[in-house]
Every structure is written in structure tokens, then in C-alpha cells.
Amino acid sequence: MANSTQQTGSSTSAFVSTLIPNLIIFAVFVSLFIALKNKQTRVYTPRTTVPTVPKECQPDPSPSGAFAWVNHLLNKSQSWMIQQAGIDGYFFLRFLFFFATVCFFGACLILPILLPVNATNGKPDSKGFDIISFSNVENKNRFYAHVFCSWIFFGLIVYGIYRELYYYISFRHAYQTSPYIDSLTSTRTLLLTSLPKDLDDNETEIKALFPAATSVTFARDYKDLTKDVKERTKLSNKYEAALNKVINKSVGINMKLIKKNKELPEKTNEVESYIPEKKQPHHKLKPFIGEKVNTIEYAAEKLPELNEKIKTQQDEYLHAKSIGSVFLEFPSQLELQRALQAVEYYKPFRKSGTQAVSNATPDDIIWDNLGNSYYVRLGKKAIAVTVLTLMIIFWAIPVAVVGCISNINYLTEKVHFLRFINNMPHVLMGIITGLLPVVALAILMSLIPPFIKAMGKVSGLVTYQQIDLWCQDWYYAFQVIQVFLVTTCASAATSVVPAIINDPSSAMFLLAQNLPKASNFYICFILLQGLAIPSGALLQIVTLILSKILGRVLDNTPRKKWSRFNSLSQPSLGVLYPVYSLIGVITVCYAIISPIIIAFAVVAFALVYFAYLYNLVYVMGHAMDSRGRNFPKAMFQIFVALYLAEICLVGLFVMAKAWGPMALEIVMLVATMAAHLYLKWRFIPLYDVVPISAVYDAAGSENYHYPIDDQGKKEIAATGKSFWDGTTSPADAETVASSGKADASVHKPQPTFVGGEDNGESGHSVSMAALSHFFKPAENLNFQKTRSHMPAFLNETVEYTPEQVVPYLHPSVVSEEPNFWIGRDELGLSATLIGKSNGLLVSDENTEFNEKGKPEYTGPPPGYEEAVKA
Structure with a gap:
């Protein structure tokens, strides 16, 4: 009986034992941040003090009050936030705010309905958080409440994904056609890799294929x-x-x-x-x-x-052997977009596996990988994928151990040498089952990203942007498989080992019944991520130690001291997105099974949002300009959470023999799959290309307007096909009909960005549209309205002097x-x-x-x- 009491009380003691230390850490870190923020400006507001930060990226000073910066930043306009946080930082904040909002509305919907449904007339032996979870329900008819709550909640998420992807495409096209971005060399330069053999080092043929190119530079072996x-x-x-x-x-x-x-x-x-x-x-x-x-x-x-x-x-350098890649510079983004959209429709390019890359600066290129042919690239990718897959498999061993620790007290009945655990105080038991596995798991997962990035280079990727996106894919897979699936299964299995040994035929039923209990571990996990992590990010403890202690010892030359003061930390978005996507996965999967978790997720996402809101504006430098490409990938990865949540619910309904709820949940699963496929078809082709009409529209042409309905999807395909058959693309056809000259109306984009604080926008910097506009993205998130919220500095153009022009040559050539x-x-x-x-x-x-x-x-x-x- 004592053993039973010890087991059932574990979730509560683990929660308390995790909450108290994390609250203490949160309070200490935030207090230190408040005390040091105005004294250590190099650590806490370097963007306002470091002279090498570009003027347009220097925010106004942070208010001196303890929390005055919160209100100060929340009242900033969207254009100001885009300018200060950078495009990639802005979309990361938008991602955090998306989840915080979804969890908030989900909590308002789910908690008032499912908490009473779960808690009343349940199993008499349920204790702690188990009382308000799915596992406490005995009446099968009550499961209909779970089904319909899942329909509304998951449907809201799917629509939110659609809305955010629509906005991203509008934003990307508006940003790409701004005068500032339009004038950059990288915006007008196209990289083609794995060229057909007859085109390698053949400038005449390349110019014949792309007559508008003003410069042809082949990558060579150095x-x-x-x-x-x-x-x-x-x-x-x-x-x-x-x-x-x-x-x-x-x-x-x-x-x-x-x-x-x-x-x-x-x-x-x-x-x-x-x-x-x-x-x-x-x-x-x-x-x-x-x-x-x-x-x-x-x-x-x-x-x-x-x-x-x-x-x-x-x-x-020109005498070196060409290696099958070429850089094409065009006089304008318009000509580059025509060429970029045409590459996939040229048969020799398809046969040789030619890859087209735009918007990459010379520093972004992985030059050693430009010589890979299509088949060599496939082979290297297969090796990298195999290595990472094996790593996921074998990494499950230490992660499973961590999962077992979270419910180790359930093993004492059969594993005799562990029985001393039953004599431990509740507080110590809570630390072992709550705090210890969470910290151990966080340490295990922190070791993975550098290895993933190294494998990305091995796989033959040609830009660091691609490696960052590769890292986001694989690290997310690691997080979901190891931190969620393996830990959940290990935790749930550990809790029923004695019962399974006594009656093996009941394994599936017992696992299904105890799966909701694994949520106790994730409540502790979210507490860590929501309290200790954001407060630690605010305190900048590593930077503080480096600058005030280690820096004084290690920085013994003028260059080291200059670099220490003038270099800002850079966020690695390929690592950050999966970390917080995982919290989203956990929340979505357990929102119906153990609804209380969603309340903790709201707090966690809110605190993480505020921490990064401050750091991205005042502390961190801008990461590589990937034009926000991590954001749509993260939005699509949310579907993994939806699938897992729906499959778990279907499995739980099957185990409970609740056939009606099971059938209805399968309907939701099929609808989610259909929505996923549609959104991939609808938006992925628009990531890296800009419809010609958008360039015309941004240039002030009165004869053509941006295609709001499909955001240029049909037009882009038509433009690509027409490039090779000599016909005129739809956008050019209309312009020709009205002006007689296809390019006559295309000049430098007009300065239409208001920016600053006077763009007609108020309130939260990254908030979605008002509720009344929520279901009208085509009206409120379209190309023209998005342009009106862009920063004013994008009206400017970059004028290069001859000394400032950076050629697309191997770094050793220009060293x-x-x-x-x-x-x-x-x-x-x-x-x-x-x-x-x-x-x-x-x-x-x-x-x-x-x-x-x-x-x-x-x-x-x-x-x-x-x-x-x-």
C-alpha cells in the first residue's frame, strides 16, 4: 500500500520538485538581469553601443525601468520590428507568437470542457494530474467531447498554418521586390550546379541559353x-x-x-x-x-x-579546371527571375540534376561542394542520411534511460535492488523523477546540432542557408523521435512493467491507459523550457562570463579585444526552431489527452517570446539573410504534431473500444492529410521565386497587378515554360499590349514603404490581424498591404563602388x-x-x-x- 501511495504521488511530487527549482532559477536570473541591464550595456544592449552595427539596425535605447522594455517593445510597429530583429528574427518571433496564440485560444476552448469531463465520475484510484487526464474517463460516450474538441483545435491550427504561409509568401514577394533588396548583387546572381558536360566551361553556350546575363563566372578547381x-x-x-x-x-x-x-x-x-x-x-x-x-x-x-x-x-585563376558550376549575373532581378523560373523546364538541366540557387552571397557558398555532380551529390547525401538515421536509432538508448528515470518508482516491484527508492522522501523522489531526467535530456540534445551541420556539409549542400535548413529538418526529427516518442514510450512502458510481466496479453491496453501519464514528464519539461531557459537567455550568462572573466584572460591581443567588443552573437535558427517546435508537438499531442499541459504551454511560449523579443532587438546580430526560409518549414513541421496527436487519439479510442469517436477521429486525420498535401502544392513552389507581375507591380506599373488569388503560382509556371519556347509570359503579354515594350515600364522599384512608427499600424509588433479579419487573409495579408508595413530603409538602394564589388570567386582567389x-x-x-x-x-x-x-x-x-x- 505504501508503494502504491509512493507511485501515485510521484506526478505531484515531480511537478512540485521541478516547479520550485525552476521558479527559483527564474527569479534569480531575472533579478540579476534587472540589476545588470543598465550597468553592463555591452552585454545587455550591444546593438545600441557597438559601433560596427549598421545605423539602420541600431534600436533606440532600452528603457531603464525593470520591465519598461516589455511595454516599449510591444508598442513598436511591425515595420520597426522587422528592421531591428531582421527578417529571420521577425519570423522566429512570429512563430513563437503563433504558438502562444494557438495555445491561448486552445486553452479557452479545451480546459472548460475537458477538465470537468475527465475529472468527474472517473476511476477511484487516480491521483494528481491523472485525475484530469484522458486516462480517468470510464464512460465511453464522454470521448465524443474529446473528438469534437480535437476537431475545433486541430482545425484552428491547420487554418492558422494556411494563413501564416499565405502571409509569408506575400511578405517574401514584397521584400524581394523592395528597392534595397532589388539592388543587391546577390539578388541578381544565379548559381547553377551540376551542369551538363557540354555546358561546363562553355561561356558561349551559356550566354546563348541566358542572353540577358551580363557576367558568366565558372567555379574552378583551386x-x-x-x-x-x-x-x-x-x-x-x-x-x-x-x-x-x-x-x-x-x-x-x-x-x-x-x-x-x-x-x-x-x-x-x-x-x-x-x-x-x-x-x-x-x-x-x-x-x-x-x-x-x-x-x-x-x-x-x-x-x-x-x-x-x-x-x-x-x-x-582563369586557367584552373572548371568543376561544373557557374554563377550568372543579370542586370536586374526581373531577368534573374525569368531565368530561375525556367531552369526546371530545360530538359538537359533536368537530366543532369542541375540545381538553381539564388540570393546567396559569396560568403554563403560552400565552395568545396560546387564540384559535385548530381550522382556524387546523391551518394554523399545517402551516406549523410544513413549516418544520421543510425544516430537517431542508437541515440534512443540513452534517451530511453532518461525516460525510464522519470517513472523509475514503478519498477521497484520487480527490480528488487531499486526498492530503496520507496524509502526516499517525496521531495527527493520528485527531483529524481522530475528535474533530473529533464536536465539530462536537455544536455543530450544539445550535443546533436554541430554533428548534423557537419553531415549537411558531407551531404553536398552548396550554401550555409541550406545547411541551416538541413539542421532544422534533422534536429526536429531528433527532437520528435527521441524527446517525444522514445521518452513517451519508455516512460509509459516503465509505469506498467510489473502489470505486463504478470499479464503480457494486456500490454497494448495497459500502454494506452498509461500513455496519458507520460504527460507528467512533459509538464516538467515545459516548466524547464518556459522558466529556466528564457530567463537564462535574458541574463546572457555565457556572454557575461566571457566578457567579464574569461575575456580578460583570453583576450591578450588588440585584435581579440576588438573582436570581442565588436562581434555580436548570432542566433542559429536551424537549432532554435526545432527546440520550440518540440514544445508545440508536445502541447498539441497532449492537449486533448492531458489538457492541463496547454495552460503551462501558454506561459512557456509567452516567456520565451518576451526573452527573444528583447534579445533579437538589443543583443543578437542578424543571422544569415535567408529571407525567413526557416519559418514556412517550421509551419509545415506542425503537421507532424497533428498526425501524432490524431494517431494517439485513434489508438486510445481503439483500446477503449470507443468505435464512434475512433471513426470521427479518423475523419479528422484524413482531412489533415488532405490539407497538408494541398498546402504543399499551393505554397512550396513559391518559396524562392517571385512572379514577374510582382516586379512590375512594385516598379509602379499601372498595367498589371500582383495576382492575389494564387500569389503567382500559375504565372510562375507559365513564365518558366515560355522562356524556352519563345512565347511571352502572361505578365509580359499584358504589359506589351498596353505599352508596346515589355521592359519599358520596368525600372527601379518605387519607394512605397512608409516604415517607422507612422505606417498606420499600432499595437503589438507581430500580432496577427484582428479577429474580424482573421478569416480574410487575401484582404489583410496581401502583397500591397504587406508592402505598406515594410521598413523605410528598404526604399534605399545599394550603390557599389568598384572596390566594394565582391566577385563570385573562390575565397582563395580573392584572399x-x-x-x-x-x-x-x-x-x-x-x-x-x-x-x-x-x-x-x-x-x-x-x-x-x-x-x-x-x-x-x-x-x-x-x-x-x-x-x-x-
Whole structure:
């Protein structure tokens, strides 16, 4: 009897034991954030203080009040939020707000209905949260309440997905056709990989296929050059570190001699006066067995040789062998879109598996993967997929152990050596079954993303944007399979092991009955994600430690100190989306089975939203500009949650022999599948292309308007087909009919973005339309209205000087001779070392030593140029 009481009370004690520590952590972290926010501006508001942040991305200062920033940000306009958080950050916030809103309305619908249905006239032995869960229902007719609640709740989610995807496409097309984006080199450059053999290194044929292209640049094999550049980079890093080390150490020794009134060396400007040659920095030319050389002397001799060798190869870069990929630059986005939309309709491109990539900057390209043919790429992808699949399978072992721990007290009846657990206090039992597995699971999952990204590179992906999306796919799969499915099954199975051993035929029935009890673990999991994680994100504890403690020890050169202050952390959206998508999966799956979980999810999503609202505006730099591509992927991934929820309900109804509810839930499952297929057909083809009519419309043409009904789906297909058969696309046909010249009305897009605070919009920055407009996306989320909410800076165009034009060439081809930055000391050591540098670009400008003998910077490093968006 005592054992039974211990088991049934586990959910309550686990909840309390998880809630209290997380509340304490939340309170401590938030209190520290409030206390430090106005004092440590570099940590908590770097976007307002770091000079390298572009002016248009510098927000107004955060209000000084403890929580004044919350109201301050909530009252900002949508255009302001887009500008400050960036496109990708804005859509991540919109994703969080979507789930917070869905959970809020779901709670308003589900809790008043299902809590009484579950709690009344149930099983007499139910305890804790089990009383208000699906498992407490005995009357089969009550399951109709669960079915119809699922219909409304899941239907609301499906419609919400449709609405958000419609908005994303309108937004993407409006953003792409803005003057600012339209003027970027990356917007006018098309990458084609895996070219047919007859087109490889054949500029004449490429120009014949794409006559509008103004520049044709083939990717080439620079293996030897790349090897030399890597060697130079590695040696350059050693050289700069060694120069700074001997200067810093010599200055320190000199200060100690002065402090102790000891005699100073005769030549105070010579390193050898303070550090004998044997104690100066040395390194081995080969690991372990290589010759040991003086780093400064060797580098001063070797680097000029490498510079000359690299320069010779760079001058002959066009002689290298082409590797089957080409960059095409067009005079305008209009011509690029015509070409992009046509690629899939050219038969030789289809046969060779040619891939078209747009909106990629040179820094975004994974150059080593451009030489992969279609079949090589397929083989590499198969290897990467196999490795990750096996990893998912074997990763289930430690995750299953974590799941078992959450219900370990149920094993004591058959596993005798665990019976000591029954004697533990409720508080300790709660920590073991509640907090411990949640923390262990979070640590396990944090180890996965770097490996997934490495496998993405192995698979042959050609841009870092693609790797980020690859990571989002696979990390989401890991999260759903390991954190949800494996943990749920392990937790549910553990709770019924004794009963299954006694009566194996009852396994499926017992698992179905106990599946809702696994929700207790996820309530604890959501508490961790909703309290400790967002408060930790606000506190920026890692950044705080790095800047105030480790930074002072590790940053011993002017360049390191300059980089520490002027570099902002970047959000990895391919990692962030799956983490919070998982909370959505858990909430959707258990919303009907254990409704109380949805209340915790509302709080969790709200707190996470506020934390990232602050960080994306004031702390984090903008991630790579993927134009919000993670967002629609995340919206489609919600269907996984819907399928799992509906299948679980069908299974539970089958086990309960509730055939009517089962049939109705199957109807919902089929409807969800149909909606999923429709939305994929409707929206996926529109992700990366812009209808020609949108370009005309944005340019101020009065003869054609953006196709609101299908957002250009039919037109894009027609444009692609007409490119090769010589006919005129629908958009061009109408323009020609009215003006006589297809391109006469196409000029630079007109400045129509109001932006700022005066765009006619008020209230929450990322809120969806008012309830009365919720079911009218074509009227309220269309192309023109979306354009009116864009930031004003998008009216500007980027004007490139000849020096600022970044060519689409391998980084080793454009790699410049390195600059070396050392601290300028009063002893003249830096000047002496510059004189012995053998013509290398060594500089001590914008540096000095402080009164403690530590190097400081007073300006940017040598060769620094403000980045220009490509």
C-alpha cells in the first residue's frame, strides 16, 4: 500500500520538485538581469553601443525601468520590428507568437470542457494530474467531447498554418521586390550546379541559353591554391600571436624591473633583452616529429614566400579546371527571375540534376561542394542520411534511460535492488523523477546540432542557408523521435512493467491507459523550457562570463579585444526552431489527452517570446539573410504534431473500444492529410521565386497587378515554360499590349514603404490581424498591404563602388595578403619588430598599453573596411 501511495504521488511530487527549482532559477536570473541591464550595456544592449552595427539596425535605447522594455517593445510597429530583429528574427518571433496564440485560444476552448469531463465520475484510484487526464474517463460516450474538441483545435491550427504561409509568401514577394533588396548583387546572381558536360566551361553556350546575363563566372578547381592559403592563414595566426606575446611579456618584465628599482637592459627596444631566444615562441613544422623553429623568425621568412606563390596562382585563376558550376549575373532581378523560373523546364538541366540557387552571397557558398555532380551529390547525401538515421536509432538508448528515470518508482516491484527508492522522501523522489531526467535530456540534445551541420556539409549542400535548413529538418526529427516518442514510450512502458510481466496479453491496453501519464514528464519539461531557459537567455550568462572573466584572460591581443567588443552573437535558427517546435508537438499531442499541459504551454511560449523579443532587438546580430526560409518549414513541421496527436487519439479510442469517436477521429486525420498535401502544392513552389507581375507591380506599373488569388503560382509556371519556347509570359503579354515594350515600364522599384512608427499600424509588433479579419487573409495579408508595413530603409538602394564589388570567386582567389596587428609600446618593441618583419604588413596603429601593462585598441584593426551587403 505504501508503494502504491509512493507511485501515485510521484506526478505531484515531480511537478512540485521541478516547479520550485525552476521558479527559483527564474527569479534569480531575472533579478540579476534587472540589476545588470543598465550597468553592463555591452552585454545587455550591444546593438545600441557597438559601433560596427549598421545605423539602420541600431534600436533606440532600452528603457531603464525593470520591465519598461516589455511595454516599449510591444508598442513598436511591425515595420520597426522587422528592421531591428531582421527578417529571420521577425519570423522566429512570429512563430513563437503563433504558438502562444494557438495555445491561448486552445486553452479557452479545451480546459472548460475537458477538465470537468475527465475529472468527474472517473476511476477511484487516480491521483494528481491523472485525475484530469484522458486516462480517468470510464464512460465511453464522454470521448465524443474529446473528438469534437480535437476537431475545433486541430482545425484552428491547420487554418492558422494556411494563413501564416499565405502571409509569408506575400511578405517574401514584397521584400524581394523592395528597392534595397532589388539592388543587391546577390539578388541578381544565379548559381547553377551540376551542369551538363557540354555546358561546363562553355561561356558561349551559356550566354546563348541566358542572353540577358551580363557576367558568366565558372567555379574552378583551386585545390593547390586553397592549400597554400590555408597554410598562410595558419602561420599568420601563429605569427601575430607570437608577436603580441613577446611584446606583452617584455612590457610586463620591464614594469616589474621598474617597480623593484632594478637595472634596466641597455637595449630596451629589443625583445632579446627581456626574453632569451630559447624562451621565445616556437612551434613544430610537423606534429610531434617536425623540426622545432622560432615562430617569429620562421614566419618572417616563410610568409613572404607564400604571399608571392599565392599571388602568382591568383593571377592565373582563369586557367584552373572548371568543376561544373557557374554563377550568372543579370542586370536586374526581373531577368534573374525569368531565368530561375525556367531552369526546371530545360530538359538537359533536368537530366543532369542541375540545381538553381539564388540570393546567396559569396560568403554563403560552400565552395568545396560546387564540384559535385548530381550522382556524387546523391551518394554523399545517402551516406549523410544513413549516418544520421543510425544516430537517431542508437541515440534512443540513452534517451530511453532518461525516460525510464522519470517513472523509475514503478519498477521497484520487480527490480528488487531499486526498492530503496520507496524509502526516499517525496521531495527527493520528485527531483529524481522530475528535474533530473529533464536536465539530462536537455544536455543530450544539445550535443546533436554541430554533428548534423557537419553531415549537411558531407551531404553536398552548396550554401550555409541550406545547411541551416538541413539542421532544422534533422534536429526536429531528433527532437520528435527521441524527446517525444522514445521518452513517451519508455516512460509509459516503465509505469506498467510489473502489470505486463504478470499479464503480457494486456500490454497494448495497459500502454494506452498509461500513455496519458507520460504527460507528467512533459509538464516538467515545459516548466524547464518556459522558466529556466528564457530567463537564462535574458541574463546572457555565457556572454557575461566571457566578457567579464574569461575575456580578460583570453583576450591578450588588440585584435581579440576588438573582436570581442565588436562581434555580436548570432542566433542559429536551424537549432532554435526545432527546440520550440518540440514544445508545440508536445502541447498539441497532449492537449486533448492531458489538457492541463496547454495552460503551462501558454506561459512557456509567452516567456520565451518576451526573452527573444528583447534579445533579437538589443543583443543578437542578424543571422544569415535567408529571407525567413526557416519559418514556412517550421509551419509545415506542425503537421507532424497533428498526425501524432490524431494517431494517439485513434489508438486510445481503439483500446477503449470507443468505435464512434475512433471513426470521427479518423475523419479528422484524413482531412489533415488532405490539407497538408494541398498546402504543399499551393505554397512550396513559391518559396524562392517571385512572379514577374510582382516586379512590375512594385516598379509602379499601372498595367498589371500582383495576382492575389494564387500569389503567382500559375504565372510562375507559365513564365518558366515560355522562356524556352519563345512565347511571352502572361505578365509580359499584358504589359506589351498596353505599352508596346515589355521592359519599358520596368525600372527601379518605387519607394512605397512608409516604415517607422507612422505606417498606420499600432499595437503589438507581430500580432496577427484582428479577429474580424482573421478569416480574410487575401484582404489583410496581401502583397500591397504587406508592402505598406515594410521598413523605410528598404526604399534605399545599394550603390557599389568598384572596390566594394565582391566577385563570385573562390575565397582563395580573392584572399588578400594578411595584416598583422600588434600593441604599440613606449619601449619601441613594436617598432623594432615591424622593422624585422621582412616587408610583411605589420602595424601598431590604433593601439596602446594601459597603466597595467595590458594592450588596448583605440580604433579598428589595419585593413578594416565596413562591410557592404552583397
